[in-house]
Amino acid sequence: xxxxxxxxxxxxxxxxxxxxxxxxxxxxxxxxxxxxxxxxxxxxxxxxxxxxxxxxxxxxxxxxxxxxxxxxxxxxxxxxxxxxxxxxxxxxxxxxxxxxxxxxxxxxxxxxxxxxxxxxxxxxxxxxxxxxxxxxxxxxxxxxxxxxxxxxxxxxxxxxxxxxxxxxxxxxxxxxxxxxxxxxxxxxxxxxxxxxxxxxxxxxxxxxxxxxxxxxxxxxxxxxxxxxxxxxxxxxxxxxxxxxxxxxxxxxxxxxxxxxxxxxxxxxxxxxxxxxxxxxxxxxxxxxxxxxxxxxxxxxxxxxxxxxxxxxxxxxxxxxxxxxxxxxxxxxxxxxxxxxxxxxxxxxxxxxxxxxxxxxxxxxxxxxxxxxxxxxxxxxxxxxxxxxxxxxxxxxxxxxxxxxxxxxxxxxxxxxxxxxxxxxxxxxxxxxxxxxxxxxxxxxxxxxxxxxxxxxxxxxxxxxxxx
RNA sequence: GGAACCAUCGCCAAGUUGGUAAGGCCGCAGCCUGCAAAGCUGCUAUUCGCCGGUUCGAGUCCGGCUGGUUCCUCCA
Numbered sequence: 436x437x438x439x440x441x442x443x444x445x446x447x448x449x450x451x452x453x454x455x456x457x458x459x460x461x462x463x464x465x466x467x468x469x470x471x472x473x474x475x476x477x478x479x480x481x482x483x484x485x486x487x488x489x490x491x492x493x494x495x496x497x498x499x500x501x502x503x504x505x506x507x508x509x510x511x512x513x514x515x516x517x518x519x520x521x522x523x524x525x526x527x528x529x530x531x532x533x534x535x536x537x538x539x540x541x542x543x544x545x546x547x548x549x550x551x552x553x554x555x556x557x558x559x560x561x562x563x564x565x566x567x568x569x570x571x572x573x574x575x576x577x578x579x580x581x582x583x584x585x586x587x588x589x590x591x592x593x594x595x596x597x598x599x600x601x602x603x604x605x606x607x608x609x610x611x612x613x614x615x616x617x618x619x620x621x622x623x624x625x626x627x628x629x630x631x632x633x634x635x636x637x638x639x640x641x642x643x644x645x646x647x648x649x650x651x652x653x654x655x656x657x658x659x660x661x662x663x664x665x666x667x668x669x670x671x672x673x674x675x676x677x678x679x680x681x682x683x684x685x686x687x688x689x690x691x692x693x694x695x696x697x698x699x700x701x702x703x704x705x706x707x708x709x710x711x712x713x714x715x716x717x718x719x720x721x722x723x724x725x726x727x728x729x730x731x732x733x734x735x736x737x738x739x740x741x742x743x744x745x746x747x748x749x750x751x752x753x754x755x756x757x758x759x760x761x762x763x764x765x766x767x768x769x770x771x772x773x774x775x776x777x778x779x780x781x782x783x784x785x786x787x788x789x790x791x792x793x794x795x796x797x798x799x800x801x802x803x804x805x806x807x808x809x810x811x812x813x814x815x816x817x818x819x820x821x822x823x824x825x826x827x828x829x830x831x832x833x834x835x836x837x838x839x840x841x842x843x844x845x846x847x848x849x850x851x852x853x854x855x856x857x858x859x860x861x862x863x864x865x866x867x868x869x870x871x872x873x874x875x876x877x878x879x880x881x882x883x884x885x886x887x888x889x890x891x892x893x894x895x896x897x898x899x900x901x902x
Numbered sequence: 903g904g905a906a907c908c909a910u911c912g913c914c915a916a917g918u919u920g921g922u923a924a925g926g927c928c929g930c931a932g933c934c935u936g937c938a939a940a941g942c943u944g945c946u947a948u949u950c951g952c953c954g955g956u957u958c959g960a961g962u963c964c965g966g967c968u969g970g971u972u973c974c975u976c977c978a
Contacts, residue, residue: 438918445906447918465978478978508976593905593974641976667978668907674977697978698907701971735926736915741908741971748914751927758926761940785916793916797925807941811934873936880938891940898940 458494463666466503467527481697481738488786499545537726539835547648555651568684572609575621575635591672642677664691763841771825845900
């Protein structure tokens with residue numbers, strides 16, 4: 436039984452989907468005005484793990500992740516660069532998908548964009564106006580009236596207004612209540628990007644697009660539109676609170692049965708932010724580190740915890756992944772047989788417990804140690820080799836790592852010229868070793884070490900790895 | 903100012919319903935090796951930020967304190 440920590444009730448709850456054996460998930464995607472950073476990666480990775488786990492447990496998963504492609508920041512970028520909105524958003528969407536693919540994140544089944552969902556957005560706003568949950572002010576802006584929703588605040592538990600807060604958000608608006616938020620922003624000038632609607636010419640507010648897209652793309656039931664709504668911890672308020680309110684008032688039922696939020700990424704103990712100058716863009720990380728190693732590292736801490744990114748821990752994570760690939764080298768070539776049942780069950784049990792990745796990784800480490808031990812005792816254990824191949828394939832399917840050909844894994848970043856040089860040196864060393872000329876063979880090994888190449892002598896000959 | 907979360911070995915990090923501390927990295931000893939590396943074996947927290955309380959028994963529950971982070975404003 437899958438257990439999910441629901442951020443609204445703040446408890447682990449058994450996952451009982453609204454439709455038997457199916458799971459509908461909607462995750463808030465990026466606003467596409469800039470490159471994705473490690474925080475985007477972590478969120479994408481966390482929900483990729485959720486999706487894979489649910490699928491492994493037998494659920495038919497439908498995953499949606501949106502692209503916010505109308506937004507103040509995008510408009511600013513249009514003004515700053517002179518490029519069209521489509522050029523900008525198209526570029527960053529492509530980059531996002533490319534970079535997430537490098538991390539092994541599977542594409543969502545539904546990837547709606549705000550610009551392609553204007554009918555649904557307009558319809559939902561019109562419904563809210565008709566039902567008197569929303570109002571139009573003189574300049575054409577449309578606001579949601581939070582005082583009309585008795586359940587407003589129940590998602591984030593932020594019910595009470597204190598005077599301090601009121602003074603911060605009230606001014607400069609024709610809002611009826613301080614917490615009311617914009618569903619639709621009317622055109623302010625020629626520079627604006629505007630769409631025609633019955634209420635005014637303008638563009639959607641941030642929160643409404645998710646609600647509208649969920650209604651447009653998911654079936655839902657009388658009680659809920661989707662099973663799980665996810666996103667970064669910062670989205671809980673106001674974004675998800677507002678989404679929940681709009682959907683509740685427009686549809687008459689709750690938006691999601693479970694709400695999940697992932698923790699933040701910090702860099703060397705500090706919040707990642709532009710003002711601190713320590714934003715770590717994924718594209719830069721991928722220049723230095725292999726995508727699979729990054730995936731392993733970013734997923735190695737439970738999704739709800741804050742994640743402190745640093746080089747040292749990443750190298751430690753790589754060492755752990757290396758061990759899996761070294762085992763894979765020992766058991767290949769050959770075809771996999773059947774996954775060890777107890778191993779599979781332990782892995783699934785760990786992941787079913789609100790994605791307990793730490794336990795899952797320890798189960799894998801124990802499998803690796805056990806297989807190595809038995810292989811030491813009996814290097815020709817074919818059945819074990821075949822089972823291990825199957826075990827690793829299962830890890831790749833469930834957790835998304837371990838799928839590469841092991842020799843190429845250890846040779847990432849080594850070009851053909853260098854490779855030939857390394858292999859020539861190894862051949863020379865083998866020759867020297869054969870002649871018991873250990874002075875020469877050790878000198879060659881030192882030379883390889885200086886090149887960042889580690890070698891190891893095995894029964895099948897000398898193999899090498901890029902350190 | 904209001905609210906939430908977190909604090910476990912040198913480092914990273916599990917530990918729902920209280921019952922006597924997973925796993926990885928590092929380190930030490932050994933096996934293997936020409937020597938290494940890799941792999942394997944063994945060792946490495948009587949203790950879970952601090953102080954009280956509840957209990958036969960608490961890392962796990964309650965109260966207080968200290969430290970860190972986050973949200974309340976665009977944000978994964």
